[in-house]
Amino acid sequence: MSDASASNAVGAAHSIAALDSDDEVLSGEAVAIEVQPVGLFFRTLGALIDAVLSWAVFLGYIAVRYWMLGAFGDHALDGILSVLALVTAFVIVPCTIETLTHGRSLGKLAVGGRIVRIDGGxxxxxxxLIRSLIGVFETYLTFGAVAFLTAAFTARSQRLGDLVAGTYSQKVRTPRLAARVLMMPQGLESWAAIADVARMPDRLARRISQYLDSSPQLLPAARARIAHELLTEASAYISPLPAAPPEAVLVAATVLRRERERRALALADARVQRLSGVDVGV
Known part of the structure; x- marks a missing residue:
C-alpha cells in the first residue's frame, strides 16, 4: 500500500474514532447532526466558476456601455454605467443568485456545495449581501489572496465573508456507498438469543456502523485498534460480552440491534393495522 493510501486510511480511522465537534450542528431537539463542509480545493474551484460568471456579466455591461456611448454620445453616462456595471456584476448578481437559490450558485452547484448558517440553517x-460586499475586497481587489488564506486556516474553509456573515459551505452531494449486508458471525447465534444490546446509545451505534462500513479500506493495525476501542466503549451496553474478536462482537451487536428494532417496528405496524381494522368495523 502506498504512503498516500496509508495516510487516507489513517485519516478515515480518526474520523470514525471521534466525531469532530466542528463538523456537527445541533438540531432544535438538541440532537448532534454530523455535517461535512466543502474542502478548500473545491471551494476555490467553485469560486473561480462564480468569478468567471461575474466577469462575463461585467464585460457584457462594458459592451452595452460602449454601444450606448456610440449611439447617444453622452459621456456623462459613462461614469454612471461604469459604477452600475461593477455593482451589478460583483455584488447584485452574486447576492441575488444566492438569495433566490438558498445558498447555491453556478460554482457551488458544480462542486456540490451550499452556503448555510453556522447552525445549519x-x-x-x-x-x-455581506458575503458579496466583502467578496469584492477579498476575492477581486486582492485577486483572491485574502479569501484563499482565510479559508486555508479555518476548520470549515470559511473565507472572510463567511466569518463575518456566520456562514460556511456545506457539502450536499456525497458519493454513494456500496451497501454492505451484515450477517451474524458464526458461533454467536446462541449468544444472540440471550444477549441484551438495547441500552446502547444511538450515537455509539452510528459510530460502530460507520466503522463496519469502512473497515475493509482501513489498514490492518488501524482496523484492529479502532475495533478494540469501540468494543471497550460498547462493552458497558452489551450483556453478556461474548468471547470473540472485537470486530465480530461489533458485527453481532449491530445485527442483533437491527433485527430487534425491525421486529419491534413490525409489531407496531401490526398493532396499528389491527386497531385500524377494529375502528373501521365499528
Whole structure:
C-alpha cells in the first residue's frame, strides 16, 4: 500500500474514532447532526466558476456601455454605467443568485456545495449581501489572496465573508456507498438469543456502523485498534460480552440491534393495522 493510501486510511480511522465537534450542528431537539463542509480545493474551484460568471456579466455591461456611448454620445453616462456595471456584476448578481437559490450558485452547484448558517440553517438575503460586499475586497481587489488564506486556516474553509456573515459551505452531494449486508458471525447465534444490546446509545451505534462500513479500506493495525476501542466503549451496553474478536462482537451487536428494532417496528405496524381494522368495523 502506498504512503498516500496509508495516510487516507489513517485519516478515515480518526474520523470514525471521534466525531469532530466542528463538523456537527445541533438540531432544535438538541440532537448532534454530523455535517461535512466543502474542502478548500473545491471551494476555490467553485469560486473561480462564480468569478468567471461575474466577469462575463461585467464585460457584457462594458459592451452595452460602449454601444450606448456610440449611439447617444453622452459621456456623462459613462461614469454612471461604469459604477452600475461593477455593482451589478460583483455584488447584485452574486447576492441575488444566492438569495433566490438558498445558498447555491453556478460554482457551488458544480462542486456540490451550499452556503448555510453556522447552525445549519438556510442562509438568507442578509448573509448573501455581506458575503458579496466583502467578496469584492477579498476575492477581486486582492485577486483572491485574502479569501484563499482565510479559508486555508479555518476548520470549515470559511473565507472572510463567511466569518463575518456566520456562514460556511456545506457539502450536499456525497458519493454513494456500496451497501454492505451484515450477517451474524458464526458461533454467536446462541449468544444472540440471550444477549441484551438495547441500552446502547444511538450515537455509539452510528459510530460502530460507520466503522463496519469502512473497515475493509482501513489498514490492518488501524482496523484492529479502532475495533478494540469501540468494543471497550460498547462493552458497558452489551450483556453478556461474548468471547470473540472485537470486530465480530461489533458485527453481532449491530445485527442483533437491527433485527430487534425491525421486529419491534413490525409489531407496531401490526398493532396499528389491527386497531385500524377494529375502528373501521365499528
Amino acid at each position: 438556510a442562509a438568507g438575503f442578509r448573509h448573501a
